[in-house]
Amino acid sequence: MxxxxxxxxxxxxxxxxxxxxxxxxxxxxxxxxxxxxxxxxxxxxxxxxxxxxxxxxxxxxxxxxxxxxxxxxxxxxxxALLPTGADARAHVRALAAMVGCDIHPINNRRILQTLRKQFGADEAAINAWCGTWISDGFDAYEALIAADPSRGRFSFGDTPTLADVYLIPQVESARRFNVDMNRWPLISAIDHACGELDAFKQAAPLAQPDA
Ligand SMILES: N[C@@H](CCC(=O)N[C@@H](CS)C(=O)NCC(=O)O)C(=O)O
Known part of the structure; x- marks a missing residue:
């Protein structure tokens, strides 16, 4: 492949x-x-x-x-990246979609380039834009996982799921845009747990050949 x-x-x-x-x-x-x-x-x-x-x-x-x-x-x-049971699967898919549909697309490079070139945004404005939408999404993500009795070391349970696959790159991006992750202790703990696994370590941006 x-x-x-x-x-x-x-x-x-x-x-x-x-x-x-x-x-x-x-x-x-x-x-x-x-x-x-x-x-x-x-x-x-x-x-x-x-x-x-x-x-x-x-x-x-x-x-x-x-x-x-x-x-x-x-x-x-x-x-499996999805748990068993339709209810649990819907929950994990929803967490992933919060990042994949509602946070990431509006902070994507081409959106930021348009804000810079057509709307005169400087880097402070870009960071504020990204910080607004990441914070909005992470506040909701943190609230959902806080309320979930199935939460373990990861977003759902004690093994990584689709939710973590989406969450961790967004945490990486939050850091790049100077968003203070201390506001979300549960997300930060999940980030730490994922960071201990080779699958996540080897996927990290700085571990790639083009970094
Ligand atoms: N919905 C697409 C989005 C892909 C996407 O936005 N990729 C970004 C990088 S994260 C990209 O290639 N951006 C190029 C650009 O903005 O010009 C997916 O999930 O694959």
Whole structure:
């Protein structure tokens, strides 16, 4: 398999974690977002959306990290990223969606570039923008996990799930935008627990060949 990735991309990071948790190796192909390589014809032939990640399985090229991670879960069911039981699965999927649908997309590079270029935002404004939406999402995430009797060392239970796969890259991004993580002790504890696992360590931005 070939993984088209950028070290600092949150969506690439979440896919790297999922691949590592499943024990699946993929050759790393760096796409440098700093020089807009994702917009070049060569990459658009792989993903016409001009976004990373993409996963070339040899049989097909897959895009959209949620779709790829669901494909991984179906194709390589163990270890499972979703708990058993429809109610628990809905809860874990909701936590993942809070990050994947409601925090990450509005802090994405192309949004920030538009804020800079068309709306004159400086770096302080960019940090404030990202801080607003990360804090809004993390406040709700922290409240949900605080209220969940099934919470263990991770977002749900004592093994990493899809929720952690989405959460950890967003914590990484929060730090990059100078968001003070002390406000969310439960999320910080989960970040610490994940940070002890090789699957997460090896997926970290600074562990990538293009870092
Ligand atoms: N919904 C897509 C989003 C992918 C995405 O936004 N990727 C970002 C990096 S995290 C990207 O390639 N950005 C390029 C740009 O903003 O121009 C997914 O989950 O795969």
């Amino acid at each position: 070939k993984l088209y990735s950028f070290f600092r991309s949150g969506t690439s990071h979440r896919l790297r974690i999922a691949l590592n948790l499943k024990g699946i190796a993929a050759d790393y192909v760096a796409v440098d977002l700093r020089v807009d390589e994702q917009q070049k014809e060569a990459f658009k032939a792989i993903n016409p959306q001009g976004l990373v990640p993409a996963l070339d399985t040899g049989e097909q090229v897959m895009i959209q990290s949620p779709a790829i991670i669901e494909w991984l879960e179906e194709k390589y069911p163990t270890p």
